[in-house]
Amino acid sequence: MYVVVNAAQSVDGKLSTRRREQLRISGEEDFDRVDRIRAAADAVLVGVGTVLADDPHLTLDEEARRVERLRNGRPGDPARVVVDSTGRTPTDARILDDAATTYLLVSAAATPERREELSDAGAEVIVAGEERVDLREATDALEDAGVGRLMVEGGGEVIYSCFAAGIVDELQVYVGSLVVGGRDAPTLADGEGFIEAFPRLDLTGIERLDDGVVLSYDVGERS
Numbered sequence: 001m002y003v004v005v006n007a008a009q010s011v012d013g014k015l016s017t018r019r020r021e022q023l024r025i026s027g028e029e030d031f032d033r034v035d036r037i038r039a040a041a042d043a044v045l046v047g048v049g050t051v052l053a054d055d056p057h058l059t060l061d062e063e064a065r066r067v068e069r070l071r072n073g074r075p076g077d078p079a080r081v082v083v084d085s086t087g088r089t090p091t092d093a094r095i096l097d098d099a100a101t102t103y104l105l106v107s108a109a110a111t112p113e114r115r116e117e118l119s120d121a122g123a124e125v126i127v128a129g130e131e132r133v134d135l136r137e138a139t140d141a142l143e144d145a146g147v148g149r150l151m152v153e154g155g156g157e158v159i160y161s162c163f164a165a166g167i168v169d170e171l172q173v174y175v176g177s178l179v180v181g182g183r184d185a186p187t188l189a190d191g192e193g194f195i196e197a198f199p200r201l202d203l204t205g206i207e208r209l210d211d212g213v214v215l216s217y218d219v220g221e222r223s
């Protein structure tokens with residue numbers, strides 16, 4: 001499976017404010033770029049923290065659907081995926097509407113009753129891991145379900161875990177021209193943090209978009 005991570009951050013590396021409210025960092029041109037990455041993916045993944053904070057829909061806008069998906073010969077929207085150990089995704093979350101298939105990656109910590117409620121709400125529930133979701137096992141299961149290209153849209157906890165699991169091939173970061181600050185505001189990679197063997201990146205592109213810049217990287221070995 002090929003995994004591309006995309007996020008928008010402030011110049012000081014924050015994905016949102018310390019209140020974890022959705023913050024518009026991207027401009028129109030950057031949201032169009034995000035749509036193109038979504039369109040090229042078989043599935044778009046977020047953490048349950050993002051679902052609870054933003055209630056995202058994760059579908060394509062009309063233009064991207066028309067131009068990108070049909071051109072790739074794959075009409076419709078990519079699947080949506082939530083990393084959600086205990087199944088905290090609300091059954092009325094926008095991500096569980098019938099606009100596209102939605103996989104909920106839970107762990108053994110999600111009760112059978114909760115798994116059933118989420119299946120009844122329309123989710124395809126995949127169990128991987130004991131406490132937290134085991135991302136390697138879960139992405140293998142997604143690959144078996146036909147997901148060859150996965151876009152990870154955040155948030156910071158999940159992006160860190162994807163790097164820690166060694167599953168990221170490419171990173172695209174939009175750096176918006178603002179300072180958010182706050183030691184408790186989510187950053188591009190939260191989690192425990194690396195203290196040795198850091199993921200090393202090869203810078204493959206720099207592009208000015210709106211008032212900010214898109215940095216593109218291929219992900220190399222940890223060292």
Ligand SMILES: NC(=O)c1ccc[n+]([C@@H]2O[C@H](COP(=O)([O-])OP(=O)(O)OC[C@H]3O[C@@H](n4cnc5c(N)ncnc54)[C@H](O)[C@@H]3O)[C@@H](O)[C@H]2O)c1
Nearest residue numbers: 007008015016020047048049050133154155156157158161
């Ligand atoms: N600017 C952007 O591009 C962007 C993108 C997405 C989210 N956001 C923002 O990020 C914030 C949410 O990010 P977050 O870091 O709180 O949450 P997150 O979306 O990264 O979800 C993290 C949660 O997922 C669950 N989880 C289960 N297994 C896990 C595993 N193996 N690794 C990591 N998490 C696992 C845990 O409950 C954990 O708390 C919101 O404020 C949202 O607006 C910004």
Ligand SMILES: Nc1nc(=O)c(N)c(NC[C@H](O)[C@H](O)[C@H](O)COP(=O)(O)O)[nH]1
Nearest residue numbers: 008023024025026054056057058059153
């Ligand atoms: N690229 C990008 N720039 C931003 O300025 C911003 N705030 C996000 N945030 C990503 C987060 O995951 C959002 O929840 C989804 O972008 C919402 O997706 P929908 O529009 O509901 O499909 N992403």
